[in-house]
Amino acid sequence: MGMGKKLSQIDRRIIFLVIGLAVALPLLFPIGLQIRVSEPAQRMYKAIDQLPPGSKVLISFDYDPTTMPELYPMNIALVRHCFAKDLKVIGMALWPTGVPLGEEAFEIAAKDYGKSYGQDYVNLGYKAGDIVLISNLGKSIPQQFPIDFRGTPLEELPIMKGVRSLKNIDLVIDLSAGFPGIVEWTMIAGGRHHVKVGGGCTAVSAPSYYPYLQSKQIVGLLGGMKGAAEYETLMNARGAAAGGMDAQSIAHLVIILFIFIGNLFMFLGNKGKA
Amino acid sequence: MADTIGIWVAALLTLFIFSFLYKDNPLYKMAEHLFIGVSAGYWVSYLYQNVFKPNLYNPLFHQGKLLLIIPLILGLMMVMRLFPKIGWISRWSIAFIVGITSGYYLITYLQTNAVDQVRASLLNFSQINNIILVVGVLSGLIYFFFSAEHRGVLGGTAKLGIWFLMVAFGASFGYTVMARISLLIGRMQFLLGDWLGLLH
Numbered sequence: 213m214g215m216g217k218k219l220s221q222i223d224r225r226i227i228f229l230v231i232g233l234a235v236a237l238p239l240l241f242p243i244g245l246q247i248r249v250s251e252p253a254q255r256m257y258k259a260i261d262q263l264p265p266g267s268k269v270l271i272s273f274d275y276d277p278t279t280m281p282e283l284y285p286m287n288i289a290l291v292r293h294c295f296a297k298d299l300k301v302i303g304m305a306l307w308p309t310g311v312p313l314g315e316e317a318f319e320i321a322a323k324d325y326g327k328s329y330g331q332d333y334v335n336l337g338y339k340a341g342d343i344v345l346i347s348n349l350g351k352s353i354p355q356q357f358p359i360d361f362r363g364t365p366l367e368e369l370p371i372m373k374g375v376r377s378l379k380n381i382d383l384v385i386d387l388s389a390g391f392p393g394i395v396e397w398t399m400i401a402g403g404r405h406h407v408k409v410g411g412g413c414t415a416v417s418a419p420s421y422y423p424y425l426q427s428k429q430i431v432g433l434l435g436g437m438k439g440a441a442e443y444e445t446l447m448n449a450r451g452a453a454a455g456g457m458d459a460q461s462i463a464h465l466v467i468i469l470f471i472f473i474g475n476l477f478m479f480l481g482n483k484g485k486a
Numbered sequence: 487m488a489d490t491i492g493i494w495v496a497a498l499l500t501l502f503i504f505s506f507l508y509k510d511n512p513l514y515k516m517a518e519h520l521f522i523g524v525s526a527g528y529w530v531s532y533l534y535q536n537v538f539k540p541n542l543y544n545p546l547f548h549q550g551k552l553l554l555i556i557p558l559i560l561g562l563m564m565v566m567r568l569f570p571k572i573g574w575i576s577r578w579s580i581a582f583i584v585g586i587t588s589g590y591y592l593i594t595y596l597q598t599n600a601v602d603q604v605r606a607s608l609l610n611f612s613q614i615n616n617i618i619l620v621v622g623v624l625s626g627l628i629y630f631f632f633s634a635e636h637r638g639v640l641g642g643t644a645k646l647g648i649w650f651l652m653v654a655f656g657a658s659f660g661y662t663v664m665a666r667i668s669l670l671i672g673r674m675q676f677l678l679g680d681w682l683g684l685l686h
Binding site: 239344423426 | 672675685
């Protein structure tokens with residue numbers, strides 16, 4: 213039996229094992245490969261960095277635990293950046309599962325920067341309605357969220373003073389794992405209410421959002437774990453995403469190698485038959 | 487203590503799910519069924535507490551907003567799907583949703599995804615990237631023009647369009663691989679870090 217034939221019949225569990233090792237070993241023994249910051253991440257950073265202190269940023273936690281490795285690190289990094297710049301952050305979610313994740317990120321970042329709930333940040337919680345909700349936020353935020361996630365009426369929260377609708381929001385950041393997500397925020401908040409929109413998304417969906425970046429419909433985009441790692445690099449705060457990039461690179465190299473070897477033997481096999 | 491128990495349960499369930507990579511087994515099946523059951527229970531209670539009660543039940547029955555009888559009726563009609571003989575009634579609710587959503591989406595979607603995108607493709611040719619972008623958009627569109635045979639200039643341009651599409655598919659595949667590996671990294675970080683305490 214030729215080498216190509218042998219390889220084509222390889223037990224796929226061996227491939228799983230190799231991929232598993234390619235991920236586990238760099239986590240245990242980090243190499244410290246350089247993380248280059250791409251332009252979309254740089255633009256997202258700049259959009260937040262340019263806001264004057266006290267500006268209102270709305271972050272929508274539209275993701276769930278299944279996409280946590282990609283979106284949760286960027287959630288923490290973005291909230292940290294907002295707090296570092298003394299921005300007021302209003303959290304909400306179009307995905308119910310995003311609420312506790314956003315709350316956790318708030319608590320971690322607030323502890324680091326000494327920020328207080330109600331004064332510097334608030335979590336409005338989840339509300340059903342998808343695009344209709346976004347559209348209604350353009351008319352009135354307190355009407356859609358009369359109370360916050362903890363049950364406090366909005367008028368009792370100092371951070372919400374003067375915030376009537378999306379018009380009073382300086383930047384919307386959407387952490388998007390699918391529908392509803394960046395597309396809906398871009399269409400309604402950006403397109404209809406003319407609010408600046410930026411965000412982060414899973415790597416799977418990143419290619420479909422790049423056209424919005426090119427057309428300047430969104431101000432910046434963090435794509436997957438790499439985007440999160442780039443933002444952590446910009447913040448000089450190495451977190452879970454940057455810590456996983458060695459493993460990401462090695463795993464990709466192994467997969468490229470598999471594809472190369474597979475194609476090579478397929479090519480040689482076909483040539484032999486001819 | 488509660489955190490430790492939680493981490494152990496999560497770690498063991500992760501390993502049970504990973505065991506499917508070796509072969510199907512009762513531990514994997516147990517974890518899978520547990521996940522489905524817990525998810526269903528979670529969603530029912532969450533939607534009842536966070537959607538049904540604040541948006542319909544409380545305003546209608548405690549605040550007297552009688553207009554909400556209409557969505558209540560439409561919702562009940564939707565439930566008729568559970569009874570095959572009168573399942574057709576649910577089509578009225580579906581028609582309402584489809585109609586509203588289409589109307590809502592049409593203009594905004596067209597503006598965001600067609601008009602603004604076309605506008606963004608009208609670029610001057612002072613930069614190489616702009617030229618690539620415009621050529622890519624035009625050749626890609628020509629590939630999907632099926633009203634004339636793809637021969638001559640049209641055929642050549644369509645072929646170029648295929649190349650651009652292949653590059654796009656390749657980039658998409660690369661991102662998909664990255665997403666899947668990220669999920670594995672997330673679980674590995676949990677197992678090696680949170681559970682075994684090997685990561686610093």
